[in-house]
Amino acid sequence: MPRNDSRPRTCRDCDGHASAKVTTGQRDRDGSRQTLTVTCPVCKGTGTSRRVTHPTHTGR
Numbered sequence: 001m002p003r004n005d006s007r008p009r010t011c012r013d014c015d016g017h018a019s020a021k022v023t024t025g026q027r028d029r030d031g032s033r034q035t036l037t038v039t040c041p042v043c044k045g046t047g048t049s050r051r052v053t054h055p056t057h058t059g060r
């Protein structure tokens with residue numbers, strides 16, 4: 001029975017962590033750490049990678 005597996009795969013580049021918070025090392029005046037949210041450029045923040053459907057050339 002063929003099953004149409006169209007589930008998105010976890011992005012290899014960020015391993016699903018599309019938006020990683022990076023500590024800048026600086027602190028705000030109130031003492032909280034400043035963080036930058038870096039969005040994965042590969043999956044554009046979705047955390048999943050689309051399965052690339054490319055035509056398979058079988059035979060010639």
Ligand SMILES: [Zn+2]
Nearest residue numbers: 011014040043
């Ligand atoms: Zn990603």
